[in-house]
Amino acid sequence: MTTETVRPDGPPPNPNPRKPRIALPPGACDAHCHxxxxxxxxxxxxxxxxxxxxAPETALRRLHDHLGIDRAVIVQSQGxxxxxxxxxxxxxxxxxxxxxxxxxxxxxxxxxxxxxxxAGVCGVRFNFLSHLGGAPDPEALRTVVAKVRPFGWHVxxxxxxxxxxxxxxxxxxxxxxxxxxxxxxxxxxxxxxGPALKTLRALIDxxxxxxxxxGGDRLSAEGAPFRDVVPIADSLFRHAPERMLWGTDWPHVNxxxxxxxxxxxxxxxxxxxxxxxxxxxxxxxxPTTFFKFAS
Numbered sequence: 230m231t232t233e234t235v236r237p238d239g240p241p242p243n244p245n246p247r248k249p250r251i252a253l254p255p256g257a258c259d260a261h262c263h264x265x266x267x268x269x270x271x272x273x274x275x276x277x278x279x280x281x282x283x284a285p286e287t288a289l290r291r292l293h294d295h296l297g298i299d300r301a302v303i304v305q306s307q308g309x310x311x312x313x314x315x316x317x318x319x320x321x322x323x324x325x326x327x328x329x330x331x332x333x334x335x336x337x338x339x340x341x342x343x344x345x346x347x348a349g350v351c352g353v354r355f356n357f358l359s360h361l362g363g364a365p366d367p368e369a370l371r372t373v374v375a376k377v378r379p380f381g382w383h384v385x386x387x388x389x390x391x392x393x394x395x396x397x398x399x400x401x402x403x404x405x406x407x408x409x410x411x412x413x414x415x416x417x418x419x420x421x422x423g424p425a426l427k428t429l430r431a432l433i434d435x436x437x438x439x440x441x442x443x444g445g446d447r448l449s450a451e452g453a454p455f456r457d458v459v460p461i462a463d464s465l466f467r468h469a470p471e472r473m474l475w476g477t478d479w480p481h482v483n484x485x486x487x488x489x490x491x492x493x494x495x496x497x498x499x500x501x502x503x504x505x506x507x508x509x510x511x512x513x514x515x516p517t518t519f520f521k522f523a524s
């Protein structure tokens with residue numbers, strides 16, 4: 230597939246995000262972002278679940294340099310199918326700046342997982358959303374988890390709304406550190422005591438589950454600057470600040486409303502976590518521990 234034949238499913242990311250009003254601490258980590266392409270070298274495969282805009286590592290690096298972000302966790306996306314080439318090239322280009330989260334099938338071989346581990350991959354992701362293929366078979370999930378456990382990887386879970394209630398037992402059964410993406414994407418209207426957040430807090434209390442204070446632009450009912458998300462995220466941070474992470478979710482795939490300004494998303498974190506030392510915990514200390522970055 231060439232760049233001329235790609236028809237993205239949504240708009241590209243904001244090309245000119247503003248500078249955040251806050252300065253991020255040295256070593257700040259974007260714990261959730263994606264890359265796609267460049268398509269002239271890495272054509273989109275037919276097994277992808279959606280068609281993204283081109284968003285290569287070079288564009289991600291420019292964004293991070295503009296925002297003041299020094300480290301990142303690149304999450305392999307189903308928009309690139311199971312083609313690991315762009316993902317692995319990005320990790321190599323980062324030379325320690327990046328860690329990775331992979332998509333794996335139960336048939337994955339130990340030697341392939343070892344190669345991913347050596348490249349900087351530290352986790353595996355499972356999507357439970359219908360537009361990304363729906364919930365994985367529990368036995369398939371357990372097979373993959375058993376294969377990555379010897380490497381000390383974590384498991385990233387992408388659920389939305391009350392699905393976290395449905396899959397609570399399955400998540401509890403995972404014998405590895407777990408991170409729930411985007412605060413489990415709860416319904417804003419359900420409030421801080423809705424079933425999704427109650428379940429998420431109970432999972433966090435297990436001591437093995439973390440979450441990312443990300444995806445505010447996806448959750449907001451009001452739109453930019455997404456302040457209606459602050460009570461939700463604040464309730465999670467105050468519940469367990471030692472297990473909170475943060476990410477941009479760039480390049481914001483599968484959105485069809487106005488694309489968020491990543492400067493707004495950085496400043497939204499300042500609204501959620503006003504204290505600079507607390508933000509350092511979320512942006513530097515916690516991700517260094519969870520993703521095994523060099524200190």
